[in-house]
Amino acid sequence: MARVHKISRRVQNIRISATKLMPMLAARIGGCVSLGQGVPSFPTPPHIAEAVSRALRDEPGIGKYSLQPGMPVLREVIAGRLAEEKGFVVDPGTEVGVTVGAMEALLMTMLTVVDRGDEVIVPSPGYASHAEQVLMAEGVPVYVPLRPADWGLDVEAIRAAVTDRTRAVILCNPGNPTGTVYDEADVRALCALALEQDFVIISDETYDFMVYDAAGNPAPMPFSPASLPEMRDHVICINSFSKKYALTGWRVGYVAADKRWMDELLKVHDAAAICAPTVSQYAALAALTGPQDCVDAMRSALCLRRAQTCAALDGMADHFSYVIPRGAFYVMARYRFSHAASPEVARRILEEARVITIPGGSFGPEGEGHLRLSFGGEQEELAECFSRLGAWVRENA
Template sequence: MMNSGSRSALVASGKKYRTRGISRRVSRITISAIKEMPLLASRIGGCVSLGQGIPSFPTPGHIVEAVCRALRDDPDSGKYTLGPGMSELRQAVARDLGARGIEADPDREICITVGAMEALSEAVLTVVERGDEVILPSPNYASHIEQVLLAEGVPVFVPLTREDWQLDVESIRNAVTPRTKAIVLCNPHNPTGANFAEADLRALAQIALENDLFVISDETYDFLVYDGQRCFSLSTLPELRGRIIATFSFSKKYAMTGWRVGYVYASEEILDQMMKIHDAMSICAPTVSQLAALAALQGPQDCVEQIRAALTRRRDLICARLDRLPDAFGYVKPRGAYYLMARYRFPGTDSMTFALRLLHEARVIGIPGAAFGPDGENHIRFSFGGAEEQIEEAFDRMERWFAGSPFSR
């Protein structure tokens, strides 16, 4: 089952690819449209982005200073660490997880990785074999699709409820077959901004238990929910121990996307197997980035609240601007993360065509919904991680563009 949205982006870029001699596992995956649209925009010039999920905030100063001190004073700061990561960092991660109700052994159940993306790829490669089916609530994060395909698994898309982007538990249950191996879940949800209900997550856990499935839980945005809500983590359920692989990231919580550091929590039996891939692919996460992650966990946490407050204002701003374009878009107000899926009201226009016209004619970057699976078609994903001025400029451009009735020509 292919990811047509991403493939369309590659076609749009004008590139031609040699496939002779290239492995099937590589030739059947693509770079996601999330990365391709900014590349296209860089060739056009003068574009404003509501595309890739890069928060505008600088890495907090206390993190930067701690790394600078280590680079000056610690001769080991430029050397490899142990494969699973610095012991002090794994202990700090375990304490942080424990404060959230997740009991983890820092020596046996935690590995520091090159971002959550490495952890997710290793998780899928560890448990998915050729022909195994993997359930993906749809729309879903584009790279999850490619990770399943890379493992030669079969993505099985189960639609979220369209009215509020929540899990459809019964449809997930009905999608399970003897070939189902795992469920991959991102919560809070990229790309829709949903925060899944605890009752539905507990029901999903029960489906996994009843059918001997793994749950791969992408918890990159666990800190970012709105309106006084709580984010429920499947990792807190003791009955899932031995079945859950949970991945976490420092990228968004501490404005550290470029540091490329995250971590994975799994039982010792699973993590030992994942470590084989980790060793073969990366040896260890960059030491300098691990030092930054340690400073993030040990330092003041008011920076996280400041990021959360700023993103709350940006969520409200992008919703207000969408409300001024009711003839162009419908949307569900995000409950978490910093994305929303806007359904455009132009029948007969596929999402890649819409995104490319928006890019070329309005100079605004959005991500075509089809990149997030079949249930993303007729939508475009907008990120509100950028500065308020950037959001305002993007919507000013779109308002001028729509005023010219681009889809009636």
């Protein structure tokens, strides 16, 4: 009799996120357009591709491992950016680690901070993989609702959720899936609570470059908890090159933290990946040191797509309500035409309208009754998405 091999509890307790599952389902259906996965439509900027091409010809070490925490010159540039943009002063030699995207940096952090049974507070709705990574670390995600009127941070609700098992609070700012940008006063209040209750803020700053003002134009980066010197031992800062520089497929990001944390984080990095791909680190270096007009162009395009998305939803006001996004390229749209659970609604829209959306319930309890819509796609595709979605709700609502 064949032996049945046991699957570990940590794997049985997690699942593939809906942001990945819905495009997989769409691929089987065919002919779909996407408001789903958060991948901007922009190609990798030419100057980055050209810099990597030169390095492939001229740098013999590009096909080999880099130093385990990353190329020294890249860590130096990252440290310079952190100091310039956030006032977060770190030693590039001991307090910056280059990772396989922000996702590896997040998982490294969870496995370093969280023991079995420890609690991590996850604002809800929140990025689905944050909670899955807490579960992978055998911790307990504790969902705390955001303010429903504006998806703002409810620090008093977080205070009420803190227990003697609380080890961390996840702060994703700007937010995925809500498109929120947390007010500086609320972030400062959360930092004060972290110091008072001795927990860590895991600061996911992947979308920090994409903030809108009231008129829908690009605005300054949100306030980072890493900018406060007193938070030195209580914050782990994580970022990515994926969205800002259209490097999603290159899989490169970084983590920055006090040396006490970094020494432990790099143990996980060594066991999981050894180092980030060296070729991708060259791409990241070219991104940071090259011209930044590509970022400005992407921001301007996303501003137009945001306006297009809001206008389309306003045209379906009988069927959807939403909070205007202040950052990232997502909007959480509450549907008014059905009491069905969000996975069922998203599946029907996929199968009947051939439009990919992401069920809001996958982002935590407060996401139920919503669909996350991404406006990262080209304007032509967005127009087709909303044309199909509008026709579908008129017929089925």
